[in-house]
Amino acid sequence: MSTQSVSVQSSNTNTIMNNISVLMTCPMSEYLEQELETRFNVIKLWNHSSSKSDFFKNNSNFIKAVVGNTELGADAEMIDSLPNLEIVSSYSVGLDKIDLDKCKEKGIKVTNTPDVLTDDVADLAIGLALAVSRKIPVSDQFVRNGNWIRGDFGLATKFSGKSVGIVGLGRIGSAIAKRAEAFNCPISYHSRSKKPNTNYKYYSNIVDLAANCQILIVACALTEETRHIVNRKVIDALGPKGILINIGRGAHVDEPELVSALLEGRLGGAGLDVYENEPELPEELFALENVVLVPHVGSDTEETSKAMADLVISNLEAYFKGELLLTPVM
């Protein structure tokens, strides 16, 4: 085949792909939008928010792919309204916003972005634990407010050597454990089943885990079973000197119970990246110095955002070229 024919063939492939309609559910990455737009016909759901039902009436048949994220994925209603949907490529590792059963039922492929964000999320978990224990944000404010000139800061709590309990010893949980070990923290964990090939102490009951550690870190997937897995009993077991770090999902924690435990001093402190009703947060937390709050930034670095976007693109390209998916969920 002559070179000319090959390039025509390639551009034919591109032309074919440019006709494929991909629905983006919400703004998640400008880079991802741009890259998708060079390859596909991108429809942005947020540009049609005023006329959602009209939008679905006019466009639904064309949409073959959905790109969603932790804010808005592909629930049953959306899947049902897109009769020609073939693939959901999530800009996230978490799948709680995707109706996986429905996808399975309809033979819709699902991909996510594991591994590329593991380091960043684990780094943030340790960063939050240090921030709470060592009062780093409070220290920073103290200096900025000119309070250092007026007097001394007081004491923080040592992080190194504290016992760390991890809920969910998957990719992210293991990465957290590896980091905490470098601080001489004894590691224990709770998960659905004991993991082979680890020396960490296993607790089949999360309350026992909480009772036996000083820093509890939530790193499991959100499922029916793990909703509110951190409840009042767990919080009380963690106790007035204990610290809760949540880099999983807001729904892992019974948020009103968490708030009252912090207000009443039944829990020592918390470092949170996720909340039950983002971006709304319980305002009672804002005044608490033993609480550090960040706005769901677990994988929000320049490097990882790009890597996640590249993975979404690669999965979609592979699918529409008839090649193997890179990171299929099912």
Next chain:
Amino acid sequence: MAVESQSHPSQNHLPYVLILNKPPPAFLIFGDHFYNSPKFHFLKAYESPLPLPQFLLAHAQSVRAILSSGSAPVTADTIRLLPHLRLVVTTSQGLNHIDLAECRRRGIAVAGAGNIYSPDCADSVVGLLIDVLRKISAANCFVKQGLWPSQGDYPLGFKLGGKRVGIVGLGSIGSEVAKRLEAFGCSISYNSRNKKPLVPYPFYPNVVELAANCDVLVISCALTDETHHLINKEVLSALGKDGVIVNIARGSIIDEKELVRCLVEGEIRGAGLDVFEHEPDVPVELFALDNVVMSPHNAVFTRESLEELRKIVVGNLEAFFANEPLLTPVCLDDQPHFSG
């Protein structure tokens, strides 16, 4: 051991330990009983209305040991007024406030904090570094001001994994920093007075070269004549606009004016600073920057470290008065000079 004759004998013949013109920080936090022992009393110059030189003259014959902290320097002048001084115990990690050369000349022993602070100092480095790269303090402020619902997503941070970390001063603290950051996927290199033969990390003979080959520069060396303003314009320029600097050692190791200028003009990516040239004064230009995370020289101030400190301060003093070996002696032969 015969009790030395003293001009001011204590009621039960216990020896005195002199505290100079500032109380140690632990007294302010816990009370002045914190280092109490049945084996000695404290003589507190800071409680006297007399100016320090006069106080020293009045008590010169009684004093064989000083308990010092960073804010109460032990100068040659002070030492000369205390002819029976044989020991200086300091509560601080740094030794730059003690005239070590004078101590060496007079055979005065010095006991420090040993390595008790190393984990906390290393934790401070890692905590400040992650905060700078991932904007934790700034994002915490953003959320607590209620801005998330209205202003939407927070700006992206930078990944720690894979960053090249250059450590200036690979002592106990520097080694603990290295161990921690390796677990985050960082690569480590260092500069020290001497290359360390048993250390697996690449050594750079000067700080400019180290800075040119790393993304994060960690300052964990002692303040000496050699290291004063070691981090200067040339080093910061070599570190470059994607570089972050973290200092938990001494403020004067960095040319602070130059650092501030680099940060304000975006010539380096950010800084985590526990120490400053003129504490507690901090350059106000830094207050407007969200790529700078600051702490009030509190890298060692945890409950746990102070409890460890209490044990070794009391232990060193008790050992000294019992003619037993000190717990954490400083080898004065090895110490570079600091003119102060």
